[in-house]
Amino acid sequence: MPFLTSSPVKTALxxxxxxxxxxxALHHDPLYLTSRQYASGRRVGLVSGGGSGHEPLHAGFVGLGMLDAAVPGAVFASPHNTQIYAASRAVAGPGGVVHLVKNxxxxxxxxAIAAERLAADGIDVARVLIDDDVATGSEDTATGRRGTGATVVVEKILGAAADEGFSASELAELGADVVASSRSVAVASRAHTDLHTGEDAFTLEPGQLEYGVGIHGERxxxxxxxxxxEELIGTMVDSLLGDLPGTEDLxxxxNGLGATTQLELLNVYAAVEEHLTAAGQRVSARLVGSYVAALDMSGFSLTLTRLRPGWIDYWNAPSATPAFPTTSAGFPSVLDTTQRVTAAEAVSSARQPHDASRAPGGPGDAVVRRFAALIEEHYEELTRLDQLAGDGDFGDNLRGGLHEALQLMEEHKTGLAAAESAFLDGVGGTSGPLLGLLFARINAAVTDDGGTADAWARGTAEGCDAIQRVGGAEPGDRTIVDVLVPTAQAPSNGFEAGAHAAAEAAAATASLQAKRGRASYVSGRGEGAPDAGAVGVSLLFRAAAEVG
Structure with missing residues (x-):
């Protein structure tokens, strides 16, 4: 791929x-796109996003009748929760926001982390999880089917429904129905070009075909x-029909995966419709083109959707975006975004956010400073523990996040609010933002009720609930949840009790087998040593006890 700059995603946007x-409209820091106009009847913002390299998905579908915002990650990488949070706040209407998320x-x-942050701001959030890929529908994995081509169908149908004034819950229900009625499968004859090496990401033997590829270039x-x-098309169509019972029109x-010509795609479509007709199926809507690419992979995907009553009208409803075929005739009344009162603005006018900057010496300053000192003291231990079952970066993430928090405190932000911002907005991976959720809930509780042990207990419990909603971990999975659950009850008996409970719970993770997080992929490694995350979090409660 010779025609790229050193920052291809930002330049493309x-x-x-x-x-x-x-x-x-392009927003640079953080990076996201919003529509300049929206239908006057729309009460809920629609936000989607994901890794780049799939163009025109998702940015090409921002505009009238479809998405209010799109959030791009790096090539084949998820966007950061901070981008999603900022984009959602920018476009959430009086009825909130709906996230359209590929699985x-x-x-x-x-x-999910962005949704937790929005909910803490008082903004209603609903989610549609798109999981349409039949190639990953095995019951042997808990992750479920991948989200692929049906994303375009969901974004178009929900865009039209949002213009009719659907609520967030109604849009989420409709989206779930569209996903359940859609299935996709993809094949490739050549891999995409690896942007780092300039070579094919994988090789196929002559005469071979990769059946069931993903849109991130996965084999x-x-x-x-x-x-x-003809045999290939028949196999693909039959596999989708087998997963889509019913008699509704299709x-x-x-969809082309990046390097497949329109001539080839039209050949595919002709064969698909002929096979469907022979099978007694009727086609009422169609789309042919490269809309969900995998960089320059040679191949195509096929998506079938059973059209429930009324859905064909949503599919044919007017829209005007950079990439979806324009159908603007008869569009309802339109407003520009300068006229929109977002949910975030409504919330801000009703109350001040709990993390507003304050003078030095506010709630949690001493705790955060002591926590940072403890992490420095235990840095080598945390790194060693994480290297046993992970990639060894947990100590660095904690140290880096707390360093940023201390810098924010110098700029007159309170300790817990500074830690919340540092970990939610600045620390990568999953551990950083999850800790950010914990700091956010403790910060809110301490700001409302003062720095009492009871406030810490409530904040810890609410933070643990948020982390479990996002990551799905349960006690016994060898994660920070194993520390937070018992510690959430203990601080009401005093900070010393909380610190003792946290330390005991962290030590007890040495006997647990990892079921969540990176350590779950290396089963058995690290056994007999405590979990690095659990130990790190336990030091927060030790810090609270030492200064509380």
Whole structure:
């Protein structure tokens, strides 16, 4: 791929905004796109996003009749929760916001963290999880099917429904129905080009075909001998129909994965419709083109959606975006975004946010300073523990986040609010933002009720609940939840009791087998030593006891 700058994602978005100045607006820090206009009947903002390299998904579908905002990550990487949070605040209407999330672990976690932050701000959030890929529908994995081509169908149908004034819960229900009625499968004859090496990301033997690839360039579970064209189409169509019982009319979406020509895609569509007709199926809507790419992979995906009553009208409803086929005739009354009163603005006018900057010496300053000192003292231990079962960066993440928090405190932000901002906005991976949620809940409780042990107990419990909602961990999974659950009850008996409970719980993780997080992928390693995250979090409660 020779025609790329050193910052291809940002440059591409700048190009998109410049090419469609009346349709989308680009926001740089953090990075996201918003629609410049919206239908006057829309009460709920629609936000989607994911890794780049899938263009025009998602940025190309921002505009009238579809998305209010799109949040791009790096190539094949999830966007950061801070981007999602900022974009959602920018477009959430009086009815809140709905997140449209492809079922990839990074996307799911970062959208969930952003949703927790929005809910703490008083903004209603609903989610549609898109999981349509039949190639990953095995019951042997808890992660479920990947989200792929059906994302375009969901974004178009929900965009039209949002313009009719649907509530967030109604949109979430409709989205879940569309996902349940959609299935996709993809094949490839050549891998995409690796942006770092300039070589094919994987190689296929002559005469082989990769059946069941993902949109992030993932190989399929199996390579097959390349069948006859008609046989391949028949196999793909039959696999989708087998997962989509019913007699409703079909929407057919034939999608190129980046390097497949329109001539090829139209050949595919013709064969697909012929096979469906022969099977007694009727096609009422169709889309053919490269809308969900995997960089420059040679291949295509096929998506079928059973159209429930009324959905064809949503599919054909007017829209005007950079990439979706424009159907603007008869569009309802339109407003520009300068006229929108967002949910965030409404909340701000009703109350001051709990993390407003304050003078030095506010709640938690001494705790955060002592916590930072304890992390320095235990840095080598935390690194060693994380290296046993992870990639060894937990100590660095804690140290870096707390260093940033101390810097924010110098700028007159209170300790707990500074830690919240530092970990939610600045620390990468999953551990940092999860700790940010904990600091956010403790900060809110301490700000409301003072720095009492009872306030810390309530904040810890609420933070633990948020972390469990986002990550799905339960006690016994060898994560920070194993420390937070018992510690949430103990501080009401005093800070010393909380610190003691946290230390005991962290030590007890040495006998647990990891079921969540990175350590779950290296089963057995680290056994007999406590979990690094649990030990690190326990030091927060030790700090609270020492200064409380």
């Amino acid at each position: 700048r190009g998109l905004a410049a090419a469609h100045p009346d349709v989308v 990839y672990t990074g996307d799911v976690i970062n959208f 399929a579970a199996r390579s097959i001998a390349r069948p006859d064209f 929407l057919v979406f034939v």
